[in-house]
Amino acid sequence: MRVLVTGGAGFIGSNLVDRMLLEGHEVVAVDDLSTGSRDNLTQAAEHDAFRLRELDIRDPALIGLAAELQPEVIVHLAAQISVRKSVMDPVHDARINVEGTASVLTAAREGSTRKVVFASSVAVYGRPATIPVPSDAATDPRSPYAASKLSGETYLATFRALYGLEYTTLVLSNVYGPRQSPEGEAGVVAIFTDGLLSGTPTVLYGDGTQTRDYVYVDDVVDGFVKASGQAGNGMRFNLGTGLQTTDRRLHALIADAADAPDKPGFAQPRLGDLPAMAVDPVPAFEGLGWQPRTDLSTGLRATVEWARGRRR
Ligand SMILES: NC(=O)c1ccc[n+]([C@@H]2O[C@H](COP(=O)([O-])OP(=O)(O)OC[C@H]3O[C@@H](n4cnc5c(N)ncnc54)[C@H](O)[C@@H]3O)[C@@H](O)[C@H]2O)c1
Secondary structure: OOOEEOOOOOOOHHHHHHHHHHHHOOOEEEEEOOOOHEEEEEEEEOOOOEEEEEEEOOOOOOOHHHHHHHOOEEEEEOOOOHHHHHOOOEEEHHHHHHHHHHHHHHHHHHHOOOEEEEEEEEHHHHHOOOEEEEOOOOOOOOHHHHHHHHHHHHHHHHHHHHOOOOEEEEEEEEOOOOOOOOOOOOHHHHHHHHHHOOOOOOEEEEOOOOOEEEEHHHHHHHHHHHHHHOEEEEEEEEOOOOOOOOOOHHHHHHHHHHHOOOOOOOOOOOOOOOOOOOOOOOHHHHHHOOOOOOOOOHHHHHHHHHHHHOOO
16 A cells, blocks of 8 residues: 655654555655654665655645545654643644644545544643553643644544544554654653763653653554554554553663663652653554564663664
């Protein structure tokens, strides 16, 4: 099938592009390269079945592109991904994440697309009452980023009701793996990996007991592939492991993989940081046939190896 991946030059997007090409699909990545890069697509660029269109998802040219390509599936990953930046500039966040999503859905309609698969975030759950958070838990967006992701989810339901455009929303926990950028602020794994490999100080905010649910990028990509089929129409699923890992343990595991001393510094907790997070992935087992398969130490070793290779 022909697949259009918005944000295809990014961390998750480029890993998805490679997997889709491997499965024999024709793939068009749409990306403005604001945080993504052509380097992420070196492998993909060798395929005849791959094209990159450097384009802002809000550009009206996206609609013409979709009308011309008629992609069967659009995986919508392009986004402003920083919670902190969304707090500093909610208008910019809304322009990319709300206006951008409306633009992608309009393009899907013009392109007679069967289905849109959307990346939402656990940020939509705010401070959840239950951990692991069930996928039908009440949403409670506490940042403009969370509000814009929830708005994206609502737009999907609206376009389905209006035009019968199918969708699946995947609510991602903390994704890590090769190609995640340490320059960004979303990826603590990438930041620790970079610090531990380069010998620059690493810092834990708080006492190190804060927890997150780390899920490996290949597993997340597998979720997007499964959701691109017929399963999960009109539904949302959590993609995570259900397991909580403390910041302190994460640091120790990465230090071990990097052969570096496990001696982080400690700083004051950051305002608004959640003490704990993990999501319940069981409905995704049942609805998509999806399971996270990569245990944390294996995934971290692969991530450190990739980062090592990049430094050479
Ligand atoms: N990485 C995570 O842990 C995580 C967790 C929850 C949700 N998500 C979501 O998954 C998606 C992918 O995230 P990622 O971690 O790969 O981030 P990323 O920044 O690596 O990828 C986003 C891509 O979108 C592109 N982009 C941004 N604005 C654009 C625009 N206006 N037009 C065209 N392209 C644009 C960027 O250049 C980049 O290549 C995002 O929607 C993000 O909100 C990620």
